[in-house]
Amino acid sequence: xxxxxxxxxxxxxxxxxxxxxxxxxxxxxxxxxxxxxxxxxxxxxxxxxxxxxxxxxxxxxxxxxxxxxxxxxxxxxxxxxxxxxxxxxxxxxxxxxxxxxxxxxxxxxxxxxxxxxxxxxxxxxxxxxxxxxxxxxxxxxxxxxxxxxxxxxxxxxxxxxxxxxxxxxxxxxxxxxxxxxxxxxxxxxxxxxxxxxxxxxxxxxxxxxxxxxxxxxxxxxxxxxxxxxxxxxxxxxxxxxxxxxxxxxxxxxxxxxxxxxxxxxxxxxxxxxxxxxxxxxxxxxxxxxxxxxxxxxxxxxxx
Amino acid sequence: xxxxxxxxxxxxxxxxxxxxxxxxxxxxxxxxxxxxxxxxxxxxxxxxxxxxxxxxxxxxxxxxxxxxxxxxxxxxxxxxxxxxxxxxxxxxxxxxxxxxxxxxxxxxxxxxxxxxxxxxxxxxxxxxxxxxxxxxxxxxxxxxxxxxxxxxxxxxxxxxxxxxxxxxxxxxxxxxxxxxxxxxxxxxxxxxxxxxxxxxxxxxxxxxxxxxxxxxxxxxxxxxxxxxxxxxxxxxxxxxxxxxxxxxxxxxxxxxxxxxxxxxxxxxxxxxxxxxxxxxxxxxxxxxxxxxxxxxxxxxxxxxxxxxxxxxxxxxxxxxxxxxxxxxxxxxxxxxxxxxxxxxxxxxxxxxxxxxxxxxxxxxxxxxxxxxxxxxxxxxxxxxxxxxxxxxxxxxxxxxxxxxxxxxxxxxxxxxxxxxxxxxxxxxxxxxxxxxxxxxxxxxxxxxxxxxxxxxxxxxxxxxxxxxxxxxxxxxxxxxxxxxxxxxxxxxxxxxxxxxxxxxxx
Numbered sequence: 001x002x003x004x005x006x007x008x009x010x011x012x013x014x015x016x017x018x019x020x021x022x023x024x025x026x027x028x029x030x031x032x033x034x035x036x037x038x039x040x041x042x043x044x045x046x047x048x049x050x051x052x053x054x055x056x057x058x059x060x061x062x063x064x065x066x067x068x069x070x071x072x073x074x075x076x077x078x079x080x081x082x083x084x085x086x087x088x089x090x091x092x093x094x095x096x097x098x099x100x101x102x103x104x105x106x107x108x109x110x111x112x113x114x115x116x117x118x119x120x121x122x123x124x125x126x127x128x129x130x131x132x133x134x135x136x137x138x139x140x141x142x143x144x145x146x147x148x149x150x151x152x153x154x155x156x157x158x159x160x161x162x163x164x165x166x167x168x169x170x171x172x173x174x175x176x177x178x179x180x181x182x183x184x185x186x187x188x189x190x191x192x193x194x195x196x197x198x199x200x201x202x203x204x205x206x207x208x209x210x211x212x213x214x215x216x217x218x219x220x221x222x223x224x225x226x227x228x229x230x231x232x233x234x235x236x237x238x239x240x241x242x243x244x245x246x247x248x249x250x251x252x253x254x255x256x257x258x259x260x261x262x263x264x265x266x267x268x269x270x271x272x273x274x275x276x277x278x279x280x281x282x283x284x285x286x287x288x289x290x291x292x293x294x295x296x297x298x299x300x301x302x303x
Numbered sequence: 304x305x306x307x308x309x310x311x312x313x314x315x316x317x318x319x320x321x322x323x324x325x326x327x328x329x330x331x332x333x334x335x336x337x338x339x340x341x342x343x344x345x346x347x348x349x350x351x352x353x354x355x356x357x358x359x360x361x362x363x364x365x366x367x368x369x370x371x372x373x374x375x376x377x378x379x380x381x382x383x384x385x386x387x388x389x390x391x392x393x394x395x396x397x398x399x400x401x402x403x404x405x406x407x408x409x410x411x412x413x414x415x416x417x418x419x420x421x422x423x424x425x426x427x428x429x430x431x432x433x434x435x436x437x438x439x440x441x442x443x444x445x446x447x448x449x450x451x452x453x454x455x456x457x458x459x460x461x462x463x464x465x466x467x468x469x470x471x472x473x474x475x476x477x478x479x480x481x482x483x484x485x486x487x488x489x490x491x492x493x494x495x496x497x498x499x500x501x502x503x504x505x506x507x508x509x510x511x512x513x514x515x516x517x518x519x520x521x522x523x524x525x526x527x528x529x530x531x532x533x534x535x536x537x538x539x540x541x542x543x544x545x546x547x548x549x550x551x552x553x554x555x556x557x558x559x560x561x562x563x564x565x566x567x568x569x570x571x572x573x574x575x576x577x578x579x580x581x582x583x584x585x586x587x588x589x590x591x592x593x594x595x596x597x598x599x600x601x602x603x604x605x606x607x608x609x610x611x612x613x614x615x616x617x618x619x620x621x622x623x624x625x626x627x628x629x630x631x632x633x634x635x636x637x638x639x640x641x642x643x644x645x646x647x648x649x650x651x652x653x654x655x656x657x658x659x660x661x662x663x664x665x666x667x668x669x670x671x672x673x674x675x676x677x678x679x680x681x682x683x684x685x686x687x688x689x690x691x692x693x694x695x696x697x698x699x700x701x702x703x704x705x706x707x708x709x710x711x712x713x714x715x716x717x718x719x720x721x722x723x724x725x726x727x728x729x730x731x732x733x734x735x736x737x738x739x740x741x742x743x744x745x746x747x748x749x750x751x752x753x754x755x756x757x758x759x760x761x762x763x764x765x766x767x768x769x770x771x772x773x774x775x776x777x778x779x780x781x782x783x784x785x786x787x788x789x790x791x792x793x794x795x796x797x798x799x800x801x802x803x804x805x806x807x808x809x
Contacts, residue, residue: 048426049757050808051451070770135601136618152535155601158780244544245768246604248777252768260768263423265761266447 035279041272048266061273071274073249074257080164081171081253082232088172089228090221093179100180101187118177126241129170133157133242157243160250167251171238175231179224186220187213222293226286233282254278380410381677383667386428386438387413388421391712398704402684405693409677429453429664436667436678439491440660442478442751443760449481450757454662456485461679464489466697467687467718474747475717478658489686492708493658494715495747496541496553497626497740498649499633503642504620507531513621513646517558517587520621520649524597527620536599538591539613540623542776544606545766551775552655552750553623555584557648561746566754570805572798577791585778585794589785603776615639623648626743630713630734645739647746656747658717661686715744758804762797770800 042061045053065071096114100107117125132140135155144150156162190213198208214221236255239245245252245260252260254274262271387395392415399411416424422444428435429451440454448454457464464486468476475493479486500513505523508530514520524537541550555563563580567573574581591598599605599619608631610624615637624632626645633643648654667678684693688700705716710730721727722741731737759765764772774793777783783793 048451049447049761070773135599135604136613136616155599155604157604158600160782244604246776247780248782249768249773250782260764263420264765264767264769266426267761 038272038275038279041268042276044269046267046269046272048268057269061269062277065270065273065277070249070252070257074252074254077164077249077251078233078253081168081235081251082229084165085168085171085175085232085235086225086228088168089176089179090224092172092176093183093224096176096180097183097187100184114180115177117174118181120174122174122237123241125174126170126238129166129173130157130242133166158247160247163243163247164251167238167243170242171235174238175228179228182220182224182227183217186217190216218293222289225293226289229285229289230282233278233285380408381674382434383409383411383436383674383678383681384434385411385413385681386425386435387415388418388439389415390418391708391714394707394711398685398707402681402693406680409681411681432666434666435664436670436674437488437661437663437682440487440662442658442749442755443765445481445487445660445662446755447757448662449487452665454487455665455668456481456483457488457663457679457682458485460663460668460675463697464687470718470720472717472719472744472747474656474744474749475658477749477752479660488661488663489682490705490717491659491661491686492705492714493656493717494626495656495743496549496623496648496654497629497645497743498557498647498654499614499622499624499629499643499645501614501617501620501639501642502644503639504531504534504537504617508620513644514649515646517650521591521595521597524591524621525595528597531620534618534620536597536618537620538598539602539605539610539619539621540598541605541607541610541625542602542779543604543609546605546607546625547603547772547776548763548765549625549655549657549750550623551584552748552753553648554588555580556653556655556748556750557650558584558587560651561653561748564753570754570756572801575791575794575798581794582787582790585775585785585790586787588779589781589790592779593781593785600780603779612637614643617642626740627712627714633734645735645743647739647743651746652743653746653748654743655750656744657751658749754801756805756808758808762801762804771797 043057043059045055045057045060047053100111100114120128132138133156135141135153135157138153138156140156141150141153145153154162156166194212194216195208198212203211233253234255235253236259239251239253239256240259243251245256255278258271258274258278261267261274265271385399395415396413399413403409403411421439425438425444425448427433429448440448445454449456467489468479468486471479471490472493474495475490478493479488479490481487498513504527505511505513508523508527510523510526514523520538527534527537540546540554559580563584565572565574565581573579576582588598592600592602605613607625607628610622611628611632613619614622614624615632617639622632629643629645631637634640637643661682663675663678663682667674680695683689683695685704687695688697688702690696690700693703702716702718702721705718706721706724706727708714709716709721709727713730713734716727722737722744728737731740754763761769762771763769768776774783774797778785778790778793783789
């Protein structure tokens with residue numbers, strides 16, 4: 001009986017092994033291995049411009065990365081970008097989802113229009129926004145001058161503050177439809193009985209929103225928060241196309257900064273150290289979200 | 304609530320039921336620990352498989368035998384892998400096809416990638432031993448690739464290449480040579496930053512000749528702002544994208560003369576000398592943008608299409624851009640087509656130039672002398688002189704590909720004899736004045752050799768941003784305080800960063 005039991009258990013393990021093999025293989029090759037390699041590189045001298053210097057580097061890459069002025073600037077820029085874009089994207093997405101959840105004439109067309117930016121490749125959208133902001137022919141300058149807001153065309157992307165703000169607007173435009181869709185799906189799953197019960201209890205509109213809608217949306221919002229925070233930290237394409245980190249590194253957030261270390265300076269070790277730092281920070285943020293929102297494990301259905 | 308736990312515990316001691324069908328397996332209850340242990344076992348299994356596969360691949364790839372870079376078959380044509388960045392690819396393909404038709408004993412295979420990722424792609428190719436025999440290169444690549452053992456100077460194998468030195472415009476020559484003075488290869492192209500003006504706007508402002516001094520540039524710009532209100536910023540230059548350093552050197556050579564440099568011959572910084580060439584250049588640019596407001600601050604974002612299009616649209620009166628963009632600036636459909644003229648750079652008359660050579664690879668060398676000879680024959684066709692049958696012939700041959708690049712794409716060349724080629728004269732005169740172009744080509748300085756080290760890009764930022772480019776840009780835009788003292792402090796700090804890099808690079 002014991003051997004039969006073992007045999008059956010062995011069959012079960014084999015079955016699980018075979019069915020999870022494709023997914024695990026992909027995760028191993030494209031996620032675990034690169035992370036392990038980055039971790040190894042971050043503690044190694046691995047600089048393509050200095051191939052003679054190899055071996056264990058200890059914390060040299062981490063210390064070097066943290067001490068540079070460029071890193072400090074990129075962290076500051078990242079904090080501004082992540083916080084501002086988070087609130088803008090989530091606010092837009094929540095507002096849009098609430099609007100699209102209402103029943104009125106033309107809502108289906110509005111749904112398509114709101115989701116349209118999502119269908120446009122980010123690089124194409126970035127180029128479009130770059131043209132909108134253009135200092136010589138941009139429609140933003142045209143509109144503001146026509147309205148009498150500015151006396152003449154401005155080179156918006158050469159000034160640190162407008163450049164960052166305009167970059168965030170462009171990014172949010174491309175980004176908010178995804179979150180809108182997620183929140184809208186959550187809203188459409190709220191049982192009507194809950195609202196009816198709230199009305200019977202005398203709850204007004206804001207109370208119904210706070211006590212029913214938001215509570216029901218909590219798991220979905222958690223996903224949106226985590227997703228948008230990570231997107232904000234790792235965004236690259238919009239920056240590459242619209243500002244290239246300019247003016248003078250004012251918009252060079254951490255992902256762009258890492259890209260530069262790897263693909264311009266060819267310093268794999270230091271770029272890996274920076275990537276690991278970002279990975280750890282992202283992990284901490286995700287953990288904090290789960291803790292802060294007091295959701296032990298993710299459950300999309302109410303009990 | 305405790306019941307389910309008990310049930311799981313009970314299951315542990317029981318013999319698991321027969322699970323023969325797929326549904327049975329799906330329905331089978333297992334404890335969390337069992338699930339984790341099985342998934343863990345699966346992960347270990349996969350890890351072992353991946354490790355075994357990787358080990359096997361490593362073993363095979365490091366053993367002798369049928370390697371990808373060993374040799375060529377004596378039965379078929381010798382394959383030559385040619386790697387380029389994407390510019391005028393159709394023409395390159397056509398040139399390759401012509402060569403292959405004329406040389407059935409070899410088969411040139413072309414691969415191309417976007418210019419933006421070219422450096423990364425080359426490094427990936429070399430690192431992973433992708434067959435490559437000859438490729439487009441650059442002065443800053445050569446200093447990385449030769450010590451890494453990826454490229455070899457052609458002069459080591461074909462000493463006759465040195466004959467071409469006599470034809471090369473002197474300003475370009477340093478870029479062809481390694482530290483030992485050996486020639487890496489022949490030329491793909493060479494060009495320089497040109498100084499353009501809009502004759503219609505100047506005339507409208509009552510200006511009869513383009514500015515010849517840097518003070519005149521400012522005075523003219525102010526005059527244009529007064530007389531031609533549609534031109535808000537009369538000055539712009541190619542400071543965006545990959546143009547920052549070549550344009551900065553253009554201003555530096557023009558303001559200070561051909562010997563102005565950032566570093567001495569021992570690679571010590573001299574750019575922090577008070578009142579030196581770098582300081583003067585930054586001062587001029589800072590004043591043009593912030594004090595006189597005659598140069599658009601957006602110049603730091605101007606890539607070469609923007610330069611051509613804004614100048615061609617009449618947005619600016621003076622422009623510094625790559626000479627190969629002159630044609631796109633001054634021909635239809637540009638609104639100002641025909642009004643754009645070239646002049647010698649103001650001040651000293653000198654400007655910055657750059658060149659792109661062909662490099663032969665060490666993997667080509669490892670394939671044996673037939674492959675090396677086949678690569679050299681091809682290189683002579685693409686970068687040198689060949690006879691009617693496309694065989695190398697320096698004495699009586701023609702610069703076929705270099706000439707075609709000049710006549711069809713208006714891109715520059717490094718070989719002086721082409722200036723008097725009737726087809727080139729006709730082609731260049733169709734959008735400008737070849738005499739001015741030629742005169743400027745005699746007053747060029749190869750900016751890429753100043754501070755030429757493996758760590759130059761880490762300091763400068765190269766085609767993107769780095770400490771030096773970021774600092775100078777911030778000064779230009781007024782993001783950093785930019786009094787004389789502030790500029791000197793910034794340069795002193797950059798000198799320290801250079802010295803740190805120099806020390807850490809041994």
